[in-house]
């Protein structure tokens with residue numbers, strides 16, 4: 001065991017997922033406040049200013065004032081070293097958002113109490129389930145009128161298919177929000193509207209048996225309602241079971257208000273107790289233990305053109321085992337080369353600092369002269385193994401790409417292939433043709449603009465994009481299927497990826513079902529294997 005075991009064991013690396021506006025940024029700011037990383041919450045990502053600061057890497061980002069990339073934040077709290085991976089939302093939702101989840105050991109799901117489960121949460125949740133990573137739920141905005149709590153939990157269970165275990169329970173909401181009941185300690189923590197940017201609250205903790213105090217703080221009606229709800233809960237909800245939580249089968253649920261800083265520290269403390277140290281990762285030699293093994297990492301994201309003056313790229317990697325030191329030689333397994341990583345840095349929300357060392361659980365960004373691909377493994381020179389690949393996620397928007405100047409065919413093919421390799425877009429061809437007809441698929445529509453912009457600016461190629469009506473793509477799992485004889489619905493389209501793997505495009509869910517029905521034994525998948 002390395003002497004760095006302590007460093008690794010104090011690391012907790014998680015992603016925050018939510019639908020835009022549920023309060024992900026606000027919650028992150030409050031976490032950082034507790035970690036002492038900033039003095040005043042709000043100064044991390046004051047929307048307009050900081051988002052620019054993070055992301056003036058591309059003109060398109062500046063023009064629109066949004067961030068196309070996701071960032072990583074590191075802070076210390078209670079003896080833990082915490083890495084938060086932000087998952088970009090809004091229009092900048094992209095395949096990278098999914099890939100970020102590949103680098104996390106757990107996910108915090110923020111849900112707006114008045115809105116319940118929303119589209120983007122649902123999509124990201126699917127990826128968490130696929131990886132079986134633990135999911136911790138923070139139900140936010142309790143200071144606003146919220147729906148019925150039991151119904152909300154029901155919705156999570158039905159829509160997402162995961163059992164819920166409330167760790168605390170809200171008393172009222174909106175103007176009538178009184179606080180939460182802590183089930184384990186059998187006490188009520190009263191709501192206090194903490195001033196923006198401060199840590200100190202004026203919450204009072206009242207044992208559930210102290211009738212007098214309860215009465216004066218939450219009133220008769222809420223007291224009775226709470227007693228009923230506790231009975232119901234104890235009878236009906238799933239039992240707390242750390243093993244099931246860590247297997248991603250049960251989500252602990254917390255209630256609070258990120259904006260008024262209520263319930264955030266309680267959440268953080270419980271979360272840190274329940275979540276795991278950096279987990280072992282599967283490689284072709286079996287599971288690689290983070291502590292027992294020397295340095296290894298895998299690339300989960302490639303960000304192009306962070307510096308406009310050069311056509312450089314940054315490869316983001318998650319360290320899976322051991323310790324990384326800045327001057328160390330490592331092996332890039334897929335490239336078959338031993339090298340020193342160039343300018344290893346930690347990418348923070350609004351700054352980048354050059355790293356001297358980093359440990360399993362940490363995320364680093366290194367300068368990439370165009371040699372890395374998503375999923376690549378790095379390890380020590382005398383080791384030889386590869387981490388399991390990162391799946392390809394289903395794009396939901398498709399367009400036919402037409403090149404305006406046919407003389408520039410070579411640049412066009414080179415440009416679009418390179419951009420596809422970075423993983424921002426996926427390219428396909430008609431099933432029975434070659435590169436003359438290209439179909440591009442993206443997870444978020446902004447990537448269409450990014451593609452157009454980059455082809456023009458970096459490759460001097462103008463294109464036209466004609467939107468196609470398809471919304472679903474499926475990979476075919478059967479190795480022996482003959483696409484020529486496969487019968488689908490009339491609006492289904494047969495295509496292939498650059499490796500020649502067959503895929504199907506569908507306009508709606510119904511067509512997928514019909515096609516599966518008409519072709520016995522056909523196995524369709526929402527994730528492609530790399």
Ligand code: G4P
Nearest residue numbers: 018020021022023024025026140141143144257258259260
């Ligand atoms: P996101 O990152 O998930 O997109 O959400 P973000 O934190 O940016 O929050 C979205 C909006 O919701 C913000 O208001 C924020 O202040 C508000 N909000 C977050 N948490 C809570 C909460 O617990 N209670 C209430 N009442 N509101 C909350 P905004 O007006 O859009 O932005 P801003 O001008 O306040 O930054």
